[in-house]
Structures are given as C-alpha cells and as structure tokens.
Amino acid sequence: MFSYNFHWNQAFKALPQMLDGALVTLQIALLSMAIGLVVALALTLFRLSGNRILNGFATVWVEIARNTPALFQIYMAHFGLGSFGIHLSPYTALLVGIAFNNAGYLAENFRGALKAIPETQTRAGRSLGMTPLQAFRYIVMPQMLRIAFLPATNQMVWAILMTSLGVTVGMNTDLAGVTQALNAVSFRTFEFFALAAVIYYVIAKAVTLAARLAATRMFRY
C-alpha cells in the first residue's frame, strides 16, 4: 500500500536555504562557462596554429572532456590533483572540473562552426593586409560564435546540471549540496529532491530563454 505521508511544509520552510544554494549553483555554472569559453577559444587557436604539439594538446583535452564521465573529471580535479599535492576546495574543484568539461565541448562546437565558414573569408581578410590572427579575430570568430551560440546554451544548461555532482567531492553550499544536507537531517527525501528538481528546471529554462532573447538582440544579420 501507498504509505508515504507527504510533508511539504518542511520542504517549503527550507526554501530560502535552497534558493541560496541555487544562487551558488548558478554562480558556478556561469563562472565555469566563462572560463570554458576562454579556454575553448585558446584550444581552437591551438588547433588552427598548425603546431603539432599545440594541436595535440587541444585534441587530447577535447577527447577526454567529451568521452569520460563528468563525475570522473570533477573527481580528478579534487582527488586527482590532490594526490599531486594540489588541494582544491570542493567549490574550486567543482568549478575546475566543469570548466574543463565545458571547454572541451565548446571547442568541439567551435570546430563544427568553423567548417561552415568558407576559407575565402579568411583569404579576403588576408588580402586586405590582415595578419592571420586579425582575420580570425575580426572576421572568422564573430561568425563562429554566432553559429556556436545556441549549442553553447545547451552546454550552459548541462553545466548547471553538472554542479549537482559536487556532492561527491563534499560540496555542500550549492543547491544539490544544501538539499543533501537537509535530507540527511529530516529524511524527507522525496519532498526536498522534488523541490530541488523544480528549481533546477526553472533555472535551466530561464537560462535557455534568456539566451534565445540575447541571440535575437545580438545577431541582427
């Protein structure tokens, strides 16, 4: 028989605490995207550089980021680096792990986007006296970022959801961490996690919507 009694009151009382956690979650996701974006641009330049070592470095990064579990990547940032004497706090380890993952996926998005930009665009820039870097910066990159923008919002949503893996490295201030802690003292597992899921959902949807809006304002051509 169905014998679970719902106690939503307890969950709702904890809502402010959980929303504080949600802010931390959003903060990590945004920071990890910002870092991921910068690193992905660097990896893209490495791949375009024609230098075998740089290209190899970028390829290995992208391969690991995309073909190993995110959980593993966050573990490596925490325990892996820890065994080399680099001790990151759960917050930093989570941020580094997600940023690593973001960079790999974004770099791959960029690679796909670059395929859609004809080589003649670069040639036109070079013909006007631009250096290869200038042609990339002013002609290719803006077009690449536009093409990669919507796939990148998917990665942002994925980054928000990945933050929940932080509990495995002792993260207790983000939404998943707070929820976990509340659950541990109250055992209202279903209520707390259902509420957390709703909050994750709302954040993810809001981010997607905001990105769509931003895209229509930014890309007018």
Next chain:
Amino acid sequence: MIEIENVRKSFGQLEVLKGINLTVQKGEVLTIIGGSGSGKSTLLTCINGLETIDAGRIVVDGTDVHAKGTDLNKLRRKLGIVFQQFNAFPHLTVLENVMLAPVKVLGQSKAEAEAMAVKQLTHVGLGDKLKVYPSRMSGGQQQRMAIARALAMSPAYMLFDEVTSALDPQLVGEVLDTLRMLASEGMTMICVTHEMKFAREVSDRVAFFHKGVMAEIAPPEELFGAPKDPELKTFLAATH
C-alpha cells in the same frame, strides 16, 4: 610598377605557370583572358603573395613579393584584390565591412575610416546602403561593396579576378561600369575577365593565357583584330 619575371608555379605535378614575363606600368589597365585552368587566377594570387612561386620573381614598386624578409601584410595594402566570390563579411554592415581593414590594419580612427568608407561606397553607388547587412543586397551590390572595401585601403594597384562571373547577367553591367569608372580615373588595374567587349573597351593591353603560358599580349585592337597565336584564334572564335 609590377614586374613579373619568368615566374613558374606548380601544384604538385601540374605546372600552372610556365615562365611568365610581364610588366604592368603605373596607370595601365591590363586585362587577362584565357581558358579555364590556364593560370590566370593563380598569377593574381601570386602577385599579392597569397600563393608562393617556385621560380622567378615578382616585384611590386621595388619590393620582391616572395623574398624572405618581405612584409606581405604591408605589401597587400597597396594591392587591392577582388574575387569572383564577393566575400562580404556577413556579420558586418556594408559600412563596417569597408571600415574594418582601414581601422584594424592601417590604424585609422573610426571617423577617418568612416569618411573614407562613405566616400568609396558613394563612389560605387552604394551611398544609401551603409547600414544594410550584405545578405540584404544583390550580388552586384555585394561585389561593388567588395570593390569599395578594397579601394578604402587606398591601394596603388587593383587586381580583379572574374568579378562578374558569379553574377546574374542583368547585374554584370553595373559592376563593369564600376570598373570602367576606375579605369577612366587612372587606377592601375589587372582584370581577369571573360567579358571580351569590356576587355576591348578599357584595356591598354590584353594578355591571352593558354595552359600556363602567356601566348600573346597586345593592345586590344591588335589582339582582337589581328590575333597571331593559333590558340588565341580558336579561343576568340569560340567566345563570339
């Protein structure tokens, strides 16, 4: 002055330029005609150093294009080139397309570059399209924008590679008119073209390329009126 001395160029086994000798004087309009694959485009891209050469020299105003120490980015400022594909930068407005290189390459101020861009765009008949994105324009308009973009760098030479070949027939005229205007203003130009009537009108000299060789070069009346090279005769017969 552009001096081309015994230039050879191969792509793998295929020799595309087989010892080209050609000098283009300041103020001259040279058109290059010839069949597909005869090496016309390759020669233009060798002149501005987009392609390397295997032998010979190309000297632009005393600068050896393919010498080791040559600053190609600097050299290209004086060699405007317009291609068959319009190569508009789609993310920039017409005005921004034309201003980009003067600002980023020449280091001009925005105001200076804008004044020049407006001048050049007005010159090619696009003064009312400044804020428009290229995707909103016809091929002829995009091609004229590409010409204005090259002219905004104040080049000493303009190279045109079949700039009307990708255009709908009714749009060819407006682009050729722009080239005629530049020629009449004294711009030094090398035009690769399939438009024989245009070549006859504007050229000081016409060069006929065949299989990597410059088979004949002469003033238009002579080249079209009394062609000597048998391949040229065949070529002209086929184009009429």
